[in-house]
Amino acid sequence: MLRVNGYVDMMELSYSDRRLARERLDRHLRESARALATDWDRVTSVDLSAAASRDSRAANTRALSGLPVDATALEIATALQLLLALRHDVDLLEDGLIKAALDRGMSWEQLGVAYGKTTRQAMHQHAKRLDTRIREDTADDVYSLPLMAADDTAERDWFIRARIRLLADASTGGAGSRRTAPAGEVLEMVMHGPAGTVVDTEVWQTDEPVLDALLTPADNVVVLEILEEVSPWYDRNLGITAADPA
Known part of the structure; x- marks a missing residue:
């Protein structure tokens, strides 16, 4: 004071x-x-x-x-x-x-x-x-009174990269080249979004142009390792954690 x-x-x-x-x-x-x-x-x-x-x-x-x-x-x-x-x-x-x-x-x-x-x-x-x-x-x-808490809107551009294992087949969702990855495959995938938008962590994708990226729902993967993260918020992270290796 x-x-x-x-x-x-x-x-x-x-x-x-x-x-x-x-x-x-x-x-x-x-x-x-x-x-x-x-x-x-x-x-x-x-x-x-x-x-x-x-x-x-x-x-x-x-x-x-x-x-x-x-x-x-x-x-x-x-x-x-x-x-x-x-x-x-x-x-x-x-x-x-x-x-x-x-x-x-x-x-x-x-x-x-x-x-x-x-x-x-x-x-x-x-x-x-x-x-x-x-x-x-x-x-x-x-x-x-304390500073107003952040809601689900991103305060800054955000990004997370992780090594994941697919629990179901993943496929491209755009109009680019069609390809799939089978369940069990280990991939590097990302989520990201701009500041000022509601944070969406429902879908993982490979880090490539969206028309060519492999897409999979977050429920269809096991996160093995968080490789990089820039949180949407300054006072907390996304809450995505790697699974227990055991």
Whole structure:
């Protein structure tokens, strides 16, 4: 928690939740900018206009830059939670700056000039409202809620490769060359999907163009070994595990 002028900041996400929030939104930033990006950069990087106008100049620019065009509902909710914490951080900072200026001899009239307030009373009322808002925020437990949990929508492009044994014949499903693999054969197969779509782990396929790939339902294989995995989510994996060798 952050303590400023005696107030305990209850709106601050935990360290692990804020790190997860940043990871969720990082795909909207260029890779070279992520290391130095602030939470404000992440919140403002989510393009809300592109979904409504896919052919807009903004959407095309993002797509050509390799950035995602659409933000998922979970990403938008995450941006709102970061923004809530940022707004409270700004209130705390403003309150601290006002008190520091007064401690150093600045008058309410002089502060009013900086704020564009026309009277001492107007500036004093502004500071009072700010102080009240901070007290109300820090006294309300609702602001200590954890980061919204991910649903079945992929937060990032995902991929899993495994060595599997077929329990039933597998065959190609597209219009390419027709071929089959018999039950009992051991193959390397994959599942994958893009960010922003519901994660589907119902079908394994060989890692080749979809028209030529061997396809088989997940229930028709025994997973012998996980070779590689990039989870759709930042806080958990797919839950696919290799069978006990015994």
